[in-house]
Amino acid sequence: MKKITILLLIFLLATSFVNIKPKTIYIQPLGDVNKEYINYIKKSVENFYGYNCVVKPKLNLTSDILAVSKTRYEAGKILKKYNSKENVLLITEKDIAHRKNSEFPEWGIFGLGYRPGSTCIISTFRLKKNVSKAKLLDRLKKVALHEIGHNLGLEHCTNNKNCMMTSASGTVKQVDREKIWFCKKCWKLIK
Numbered sequence: 675m676k677k678i679t680i681l682l683l684i685f686l687l688a689t690s691f692v693n694i695k696p697k698t699i700y701i702q703p704l705g706d707v708n709k710e711y712i713n714y715i716k717k718s719v720e721n722f723y724g725y726n727c728v729v730k731p732k733l734n735l736t737s738d739i740l741a742v743s744k745t746r747y748e749a750g751k752i753l754k755k756y757n758s759k760e761n762v763l764l765i766t767e768k769d770i771a772h773r774k775n776s777e778f779p780e781w782g783i784f785g786l787g788y789r790p791g792s793t794c795i796i797s798t799f800r801l802k803k804n805v806s807k808a809k810l811l812d813r814l815k816k817v818a819l820h821e822i823g824h825n826l827g828l829e830h831c832t833n834n835k836n837c838m839m840t841s842a843s844g845t846v847k848q849v850d851r852e853k854i855w856f857c858k859k860c861w862k863l864i865k
Contacts, residue, residue, distance in 0.1 A: 787824035
């Protein structure tokens with residue numbers, strides 16, 4: 675009994691010195707992205723999820739990820755090209771689109787993330803039209819946290835319209851309505 679107690683104490687002491695690292699998310703600028711936006715997203719992810727964030731050097735936009743119209747970038751192609759075993763949040767200031775259905779083969783979007791997965795993309799393009807910098811940053815934060823939520827396995831939330839995991843349904847009004855908050859159901863699924 676004495677040996678078991680001593681072994682248990684040694685085990686507890688040894689494990690208390692183990693450094694458990696939180697998840698790291700790499701923020702990857704795609705094209706020229708305002709450094710203020712990048713730093714804001716970095717702090718937002720660190721504060722909300724408690725993850726470490728590392729900003730990578732920018733990558734140039736290439737023609738192989740353009741959508742059919744050649745006027746914007748295809749989010750699915752971006753995710754496929756930059757999919758990684760690391761957790762990556764790509765950010766661009768260019769317009770991105772995704773195929774919604776045959777009627778809308780290039781549906782303009784704010785972001786897209788694999789569910790579950792390790793890679794997501796967000797764009798400032800549709801978030802900054804005719805709004806203050808403060809409003810843009812609020813929207814950008816919500817979209818980034820939402821797409822990381824998809825990477826963590828969350829679907830769109832139908833539980834609470836204020837939850838950040840609610841589908842924007844193609845309108846920025848929903849993003850504005852949301853709180854920087856996950857409902858209890860969504861938090862429970864990722865905890």
